[in-house]
Amino acid sequence: MRKLIRHIFILFFIIAAGYESFAQASNSLVQRQRITPAPSRDKKNMGKRLEAARDRFISKQLNLTDEESTKFWPMYRQYQQELTAVRILKRLNNSSSAANGTEQIDKEIYYESQLVAIRKRYKDGFLKILPPEKVSELYKSEREFNDELIKQLSERSERAGN
Numbered sequence: 001m002r003k004l005i006r007h008i009f010i011l012f013f014i015i016a017a018g019y020e021s022f023a024q025a026s027n028s029l030v031q032r033q034r035i036t037p038a039p040s041r042d043k044k045n046m047g048k049r050l051e052a053a054r055d056r057f058i059s060k061q062l063n064l065t066d067e068e069s070t071k072f073w074p075m076y077r078q079y080q081q082e083l084t085a086v087r088i089l090k091r092l093n094n095s096s097s098a099a100n101g102t103e104q105i106d107k108e109i110y111y112e113s114q115l116v117a118i119r120k121r122y123k124d125g126f127l128k129i130l131p132p133e134k135v136s137e138l139y140k141s142e143r144e145f146n147d148e149l150i151k152q153l154s155e156r157s158e159r160a161g162n
Contacts, residue, residue, distance in 0.1 A: 054142075057141060057145050058142070058145070061140075061144075062130070062134050062138060068129060079118070082122075086118065093108060
C-alpha cells in the first residue's frame with residue numbers, strides 16, 4: 001500500500017512538472033491507446049506523454065466541435081496548471097513535518113478549499129463554451145483517466161514484484 005501511495009505521488013509530480021503547450025491532435029485521428037506511456041526515466045518527457053494521453057482521452061470522450069475545441073483547450077490547460085500549482089504546494093506542505101501540527105492541518109484544508117474554488121470557477125467558464133452534458137462528461141472523463149492510470153500503475157507494480 002505504501003508503495004502504491006508513493007507511485008501515486010510520483011505520478012502527480014510528473015504530471016505537475018510536465019505541463020507545456022502542445023498542439024491538439026485532430027479528433028478524427030484520436031485513437032484509444034494505453035493511457036500510461038512506455039517506460040521512461042525522463043520525467044519531463046513522461047509528463048508530456050501523460051498530458052497528451054489525457055488530452056486524447058478527453059478529446060475522444062467529449063467529441064468536441066472545432067469551435068468548442070478552439071475555445072476549450074486553452075482554458076482547460078490553464079485550469080490544469082492552476083490545479084497543479086496548488087497540488088504541488090499541498091504536497092510540499094505534507095512532505096515536511098511542521099513544529100505546529102495545527103498549522104499544517106490548516107494549510108491542508110486551505111489547499112483543499114483552493115482546489116474546490118478553482119474547480120468552481122472553471123466550471124462556470126467551461127459552461128460558457130460547452131453544453132452542461134459535455135462539462136459533466138469532462139469531469140467524468142478526468143476521473144476515468146486517473147482511475148485507469150492508477151490501475152495500470154498498480155498492475156505494473158505488482159508485476160514488478162514490489
